Amino acid sequence: MNITFIRHGESEWNQLGRIQGNLDIPLSHRGRRRVDEVAGALWRPAIQVIWTSPLARAQETARRIAAQWQRRGWRGSLRIQPDLRERCYGVFQGQVLQNSGVQDEASIMGPGVEPWADVMVRVERALGDICSAPGDALVVVHGGWLKALFARLGKEEETRGADVPNLWPWTVPRQQLFPTHTGGMD
Numbered sequence: 613m614n615i616t617f618i619r620h621g622e623s624e625w626n627q628l629g630r631i632q633g634n635l636d637i638p639l640s641h642r643g644r645r646r647v648d649e650v651a652g653a654l655w656r657p658a659i660q661v662i663w664t665s666p667l668a669r670a671q672e673t674a675r676r677i678a679a680q681w682q683r684r685g686w687r688g689s690l691r692i693q694p695d696l697r698e699r700c701y702g703v704f705q706g707q708v709l710q711n712s713g714v715q716d717e718a719s720i721m722g723p724g725v726e727p728w729a730d731v732m733v734r735v736e737r738a739l740g741d742i743c744s745a746p747g748d749a750l751v752v753v754h755g756g757w758l759k760a761l762f763a764r765l766g767k768e769e770e771t772r773g774a775d776v777p778n779l780w781p782w783t784v785p786r787q788q789l790f791p792t793h794t795g796g797m798d
Contacts, residue, residue, distance in 0.1 A: 613658075613747065613748055613785070613786045613787075614656075614658075614748050614783050614784065614785055614786065615742060615743070615748065615749050615750075615751060615783070615784055615785075615786055615789060616654065616656070616659070616748070616749070616750050616751065616781050616782070616783040617751045617753060617758060617761065617781070617782050617783075617784070618654065618673075618750065618751070618752055618753070618779060618780065618781045618782070619752075619753060619754060619755055619758060619776050619777065619778050619779060619780050620639070620643075620665070620667075620669045620670040620672075620673040620752055620753070620754060620778065620779075621639045621640075621643035621644065621646055621647040621669065621672070621673045621676075621778055621779055622639065622640050622642055622643030622646060622778045622779075623637045623638060623639055623640055623643060623669045624637055624638060624639075624640045625637045626640070626643070626778060627640050627642070628708070629708050629709045630706055630707065630708055630709070631701050631704050631705050631706065631707050631708075631709055632669075632698065632705065632754075633698055633699060633700050633701035633702070633704070633705040633756075634667065634697055634698050634699070634700040634701075634705075634726075635705055635706070636667055636668045636669075637668070637669060638668050638669060638672065639668075639669050639672050639673065643669075643673075643778065644672070644676065646778070646779055647672075647673050647676045647677065647779065648676060648680065650779050651676060651677045651680040651681065652680060654677060654750060654781060655680075655681055655684060655686075656748060656750075657686075658747060658748040659681075659686075659688060659747065659748045659749060659750050660688045660689070660745070660746060660747030660748060660749065661688055661689050661690075661691055661742075661745055661747065661749045661750075662674045662677060662678050662688065662689075662690045662691070662749070662750045662751075662752065663691050663692075663693050663696060663738075663741075663742055663749055663750070663751045663752070664690065664691070664692055664693070664696065664751075664752040664753075665692075665693070665696035665697045665698065665752065665753055665754060665757070666692050666693075666694055666696070666697055667697055667698060667754070670696070670752045670753065670754065671692065671752075673752050673779075674690055674750075674752040675690065677750065677752075678690050688747075693738050693741055693742070695734040695735070695737045695738035695741075696738050696751065696752075696753050696754075696757060697734075697754070697757075698753075698754035698755075698756050698757055699717075699725075699726050699731045699754075699756040699757065699760070700724060700725065700726040701720065701724075701725055701726075701756075702722050702723050702724025702725035702726070703722045703723045703724055703725070704720070704722065704725065705724075709775065717731075717756060717759045717760065717763070718763065728760075731756070731757070731760045732760055732763070732764065734760075735757065735760045735761055735764055736764070739761075739764075739789050739790060740790065742789075743786050743789055743790040755775055755776040758776045758782070759776065765784075765788070765789075
């Protein structure tokens with residue numbers, strides 16, 4: 613059983629290179645169009661649940677994908693998981709990424725910035741929920757959240773100092789995320 617993670621579609625602030633954090637910035641027109649274009653390529657009949665962050669850009673991405681899949685006969689469900697939300701970057705939110713001085717997620721600190729350890733706890737809780745549900749899943753999240761997942765799996769070098777592209781999918785076997793969870797089949 614596999615879990616596919618994907619970063620939400622492009623938002624208006626992604627176009628501007630601004631750090632969004634947990635601010636609720638909507639998808640851009642181009643972002644909506646690209647989600648519609650890639651939804652078919654993400655289709656896997658075994659996916660039973662689309663999990664999403666509560667932030668609008670992720671929810672809209674998930675809903676657009678689900679709508680296209682439903683036209684193909686998908687009968688799965690869409691679930692909002694609060695722990696999938698993006699990290700709060702505090703004083704960095706709204707800044708242009710190149711000017712922020714942000715290099716390594718774990719070292720980002722400042723007024724209002726969610727501590728990295730707290731982000732990692734949220735990632736762990738969300739993975740527990742996702743991995744305990746049966747079947748394959750698609751999980752719509754954010755760039756910082758994905759960086760935390762990669763750090764948890766010892767793969768942070770793959771994204772250090774780089775932004776995870778919008779709509780970039782990454783599939784991992786459930787057992788690699790949580791060896792003790794078998795998707796409700798214990």
